[in-house]
Amino acid sequence: MSFLTIKGLGKRFGDFVAVDQLDLEVERGEFVSLLGPSGCGKTTTLQMVAGFIEPSRGTVSVAGRDITRLRPEKRGMGIVFQSYALFPHMTVEQNIAFGLQMRGLTAAEQRQRIDETLALVRLQGLQARYPRELSGGQRQRVAIARALAIRPEVLLLDEPMSNLDAKLREEMHIEMRAIQRHLGITTILVTHDQVEAMTMSDRIAVMHGGRIVQLDTPYGAYEHPKSNFASTFLGKTNRLEAQAVGSTAVQVETVELPSAPHALHGAVHAYIRPEKIRVLAPGQGRWPGTVKTKLFLGSHWMLEVETALGPLRVSVPNSQALAVEEGGAVALDWRAEDLRVLPRTEAAHV
Numbered sequence: 001m002s003f004l005t006i007k008g009l010g011k012r013f014g015d016f017v018a019v020d021q022l023d024l025e026v027e028r029g030e031f032v033s034l035l036g037p038s039g040c041g042k043t044t045t046l047q048m049v050a051g052f053i054e055p056s057r058g059t060v061s062v063a064g065r066d067i068t069r070l071r072p073e074k075r076g077m078g079i080v081f082q083s084y085a086l087f088p089h090m091t092v093e094q095n096i097a098f099g100l101q102m103r104g105l106t107a108a109e110q111r112q113r114i115d116e117t118l119a120l121v122r123l124q125g126l127q128a129r130y131p132r133e134l135s136g137g138q139r140q141r142v143a144i145a146r147a148l149a150i151r152p153e154v155l156l157l158d159e160p161m162s163n164l165d166a167k168l169r170e171e172m173h174i175e176m177r178a179i180q181r182h183l184g185i186t187t188i189l190v191t192h193d194q195v196e197a198m199t200m201s202d203r204i205a206v207m208h209g210g211r212i213v214q215l216d217t218p219y220g221a222y223e224h225p226k227s228n229f230a231s232t233f234l235g236k237t238n239r240l241e242a243q244a245v246g247s248t249a250v251q252v253e254t255v256e257l258p259s260a261p262h263a264l265h266g267a268v269h270a271y272i273r274p275e276k277i278r279v280l281a282p283g284q285g286r287w288p289g290t291v292k293t294k295l296f297l298g299s300h301w302m303l304e305v306e307t308a309l310g311p312l313r314v315s316v317p318n319s320q321a322l323a324v325e326e327g328g329a330v331a332l333d334w335r336a337e338d339l340r341v342l343p344r345t346e347a348a349h350v
C-alpha cells in the first residue's frame with residue numbers, strides 16, 4: 001500500500017474547478033513532483049495535502065490514516081514555501097528551534113537536532129545570523145532546515161528554488177535530492193520548472209487543467225509523453241501535422257514517414273525531439289534542408305533547418321564537429337522509433 005494516498009481530491013472556488021478528481025499514490029521515501037504551467041492546480045493540491053485548503057471532495061491519507069480533516073499542525077508535515085516564510089526577528093537557530101519547541105523537545109534534544117540539521121544543510125557557523133544577514137541560497141537552506149528539523153514523515157516543497165539564480169538552483173537540486181534520499185523522506189514538490197522536476201523526482205505527475213495527465217518516471221514522461229500537452233510541455237519538440245498510415249507510419253503532406261508503432265487513424269500529430277535528429281552532409285540523409293539559423297548555446301548548437309516537412313529544430317552536442325553555417329545545405333535523418341505519434345485532438349482538459 002502506498003504511504004501517501006490522494007483519492008478523488010477536488011477543489012472548487014465558486015463555479016471554478018481548480019483541482020478536478022485527483023488521484024495520486026506516493027510510496028514511502030519517494031520523491032514525486034507536481035509539474036505543470038501556472039494555474040493548473042499544483043499549489044491548491046499541495047495546500048490540501050498540507051491542510052491549509054479544505055478540499056471540496058476526496059481524501060488524503062498517510063500510512064493508511066485519513067487526515068483530510070486534520071489541522072495542518074497535527075499532520076507532522078514539513079513545508080517549504082517559495083517565499084521561505086522565515087521569521088525575520090529570529091536568528092537562524094531560533095527559526096529552526098521554533099517547531100521543536102512547539103513539539104515539546106527538551107533544550108538538550110533541541111540543541112542536538114539543530115546541530116544535526118545545520119550540518120545536513122551545510123549552515124554550520126551561521127546559527128546566530130538573522131535572515132536579512134543571509135544570501136538567498138542560505139535563506140532557502142534555513143527554510144529547508146526548519147522543515148526537516150521536526151523530522152516530518154512528509155516533506156512538501158512549493159517552488160522552493162524559484163528565487164535562486166540558475167547556477168545555485170542547479171546545485172540545490174542535487175543537494176536537496178541527496179538530503180531527501182539520505183533521510184528517506186516522502187516528498188512532494190510543486191514546480192513549473194521541468195528541469196527541476198526531472199533532476200529531483202522519482203516520478204513526475206504532469207498536471208493540466210486541475211488533473212494529472214501523466215504520472216511517470218522523468219525518463220518515461222520525456223521519452224513517452226502520452227498527450228500533446230505533455231509532449232510540448234516537457235522539453236522541446238518538433239510537431240508535424242500528419243495522417244496515420246497503417247501502424248508504423250504517418251504521412252506529412254505527400255511524404256510518408258516510418259514512425260514508432262501506433263494504433264491511430266486519421267489526423268495525428270507526429271513529434272520528433274531536436275536531439276534525436278542527426279545532421280549529415282547533403283545526400284547522406286533522407287531529408288535535404290537549408291540551415292536558416294545556427295545558435296551556439298554552450299553545451300549544444302541549436303539549428304533551424306528548412307525542409308520539405310517544414311522548419312525543424314535540431315540540437316547538436318558541442319562535442320560533435322558541426323561544419324555547416326547559416327544558409328548551408330545539410331541532410332537530416334532520424335530513427336523511425338523516435339518519431340512519436342499522438343492523436344491530434346485530446347479531451348478538452350488535456
Ligand SMILES: Nc1ncnc2c1ncn2[C@@H]1O[C@H](COP(=O)(O)OP(=O)(O)OP(=O)(O)O)[C@@H](O)[C@H]1O
Nearest residue numbers: 013016018036037038039040041042043044045192
Ligand atoms: N482562493 C482562490 N479563489 C479563487 N480561485 C483560486 C483561489 N486559489 C486559486 N485559485 C485558482 O485556481 C487555479 C489553480 O491555482 P493554483 O495556485 O493551484 O495553480 P498553480 O498550478 O499552483 O499555479 P502557479 O504555478 O501560478 O502557482 C488558478 O486558476 C487560480 O486562479
